[in-house]
Amino acid sequence: MHIPKTEFLYGAPHIRVLQPYVAGSPVSAIAREFGLEESSIIKLASNENPLGMPPSARDAIDRKLHDGAIYPDPDAFDLKKTIADRMQVPQQWITIGSGSSDLIDVVTRAFVEIGQSVVVSEYAFSAYRLAIAAIDATAIIVPARNFGHDLDAMLHSIKKDTKLIFIANPNNPTGTFHSPKNMGEFLDRVPKTVTVALDEAYANYLVDEDQSCVAELVMKYPNLIVMRTFSKAHGLAGLRVGFAVAQMHLSDLLNRVRLPFNTSTIAQAAATAALNDEEFLYQSRSMNFIGLEQLYRGFQEMNFFYLKSAGNFVLVKVGDASVVYRHLLRDGIIVRPVINYGLPEWLRISVGLPGHNNRLLHSLTTYRRMVIKPRHLR
Numbered sequence: 001m002h003i004p005k006t007e008f009l010y011g012a013p014h015i016r017v018l019q020p021y022v023a024g025s026p027v028s029a030i031a032r033e034f035g036l037e038e039s040s041i042i043k044l045a046s047n048e049n050p051l052g053m054p055p056s057a058r059d060a061i062d063r064k065l066h067d068g069a070i071y072p073d074p075d076a077f078d079l080k081k082t083i084a085d086r087m088q089v090p091q092q093w094i095t096i097g098s099g100s101s102d103l104i105d106v107v108t109r110a111f112v113e114i115g116q117s118v119v120v121s122e123y124a125f126s127a128y129r130l131a132i133a134a135i136d137a138t139a140i141i142v143p144a145r146n147f148g149h150d151l152d153a154m155l156h157s158i159k160k161d162t163k164l165i166f167i168a169n170p171n172n173p174t175g176t177f178h179s180p181k182n183m184g185e186f187l188d189r190v191p192k193t194v195t196v197a198l199d200e201a202y203a204n205y206l207v208d209e210d211q212s213c214v215a216e217l218v219m220k221y222p223n224l225i226v227m228r229t230f231s232k233a234h235g236l237a238g239l240r241v242g243f244a245v246a247q248m249h250l251s252d253l254l255n256r257v258r259l260p261f262n263t264s265t266i267a268q269a270a271a272t273a274a275l276n277d278e279e280f281l282y283q284s285r286s287m288n289f290i291g292l293e294q295l296y297r298g299f300q301e302m303n304f305f306y307l308k309s310a311g312n313f314v315l316v317k318v319g320d321a322s323v324v325y326r327h328l329l330r331d332g333i334i335v336r337p338v339i340n341y342g343l344p345e346w347l348r349i350s351v352g353l354p355g356h357n358n359r360l361l362h363s364l365t366t367y368r369r370m371v372i373k374p375r376h377l378r
């Protein structure tokens with residue numbers, strides 16, 4: 001193929017310097033690279049639900065397949081109604097996104113102008129910084145405290161031109177968490193001129209007493225947007241649905257910015273079914289608690305330092321993470337390096353089915369034995 005050269009630099013300067021989002025490697029790519037069977041590979045890299053899709057969502061999709069030639073409902077009426085009933089908020093307070101990462105982008109574009117600033121925590125979900133950079137705004141990055149959000153420091157870092165604060169609670173990739181009480185004290189102190197985007201992607205994995213009440217929160221704080229996703233505990237990462245809840249004056253703006261057909265008909269139907277599937281949520285949550293304990297125990301036995309997680313993944317310190325990552329790949333296990341977060345010695349490992357977790361721990365143990373073997377025996 002002939003590729004013509006050009007002297008002209010395409011793209012806006014602030015876009016040319018963007019670093020693309022780093023996703024967990026897909027199974028198919030790893031199978032090709034390492035000559036493995038796709039079916040033998042386990043992916044513990046993207047915090048997906050190891051139980052797969054809820055059967056109720058699969059049925060809902062089947063019933064909607066024949067509508068494939070027709071545009072989806074741009075207002076996602078059924079889905080919004082289901083969310084509104086469940087969360088006890090007006091339907092008009094809801095914005096549907098193509099996953100909540102879409103909403104991160106929408107929120108940033110709706111509330112921040114070029115050159116204005118947004119407060120984020122060090123080690124916070126990387127999509128925030130990408131969204132900020134994409135509109136040529138400035139990220140104020142607040143040093144983490146014990147790997148988590150330092151809420152006091154974040155408050156103190158607010159500048160005159162700060163329009164938005166992103167909070168991930170629980171946070172990915174660290175699994176750190178602030179109680180509803182801490183979060184309330186923080187929200188009380190945020191100036192009302194600054195919008196807070198509270199990303200609760202892992203809320204469904206929390207124990208009951210740590211669950212926030214979305215209705216109470218958004219009712220109390222006129223500057224708050226709470227974001228949830230169907231990608232994690234609801235098991236629909238491939239279908240791309242998330243939602244934001246905020247008072248009318250905020251949600252109206254979000255709904256103007258989002259694209260009208262940002263979720264498909266089958267995604268809306270699946271999400272509606274999944275939200276009502278309490279049995280599946282309960283199973284996902286119980287299995288996650290068991291899996292977390294299993295991983296913690298394994299890491300302790302290997303003397304690996306890890307952070308207790310409020311999500312469905314664990315951040316563990318393994319030494320040279322890129323070497324350990326390659327070792328695991330050769331064993332057909334995909335996890336997530338977090339060097340892009342400035343954590344080159346750590347891996348983020350999603351909780352899998354008990355058998356998957358065992359395979360991971362076994363492979364890690366093998367690695368551990370290899371590296372601690374005395375030099376003359378190597």
Ligand SMILES: *Cc1c(COP(=O)(O)O)cnc(C)c1O
Binds near residue numbers: 100101102168170242
């Ligand atoms: C996974 C994740 C999301 C959302 O992902 P979507 O699939 O786009 O809904 C949002 N925030 C955090 C912190 C996440 O870890």
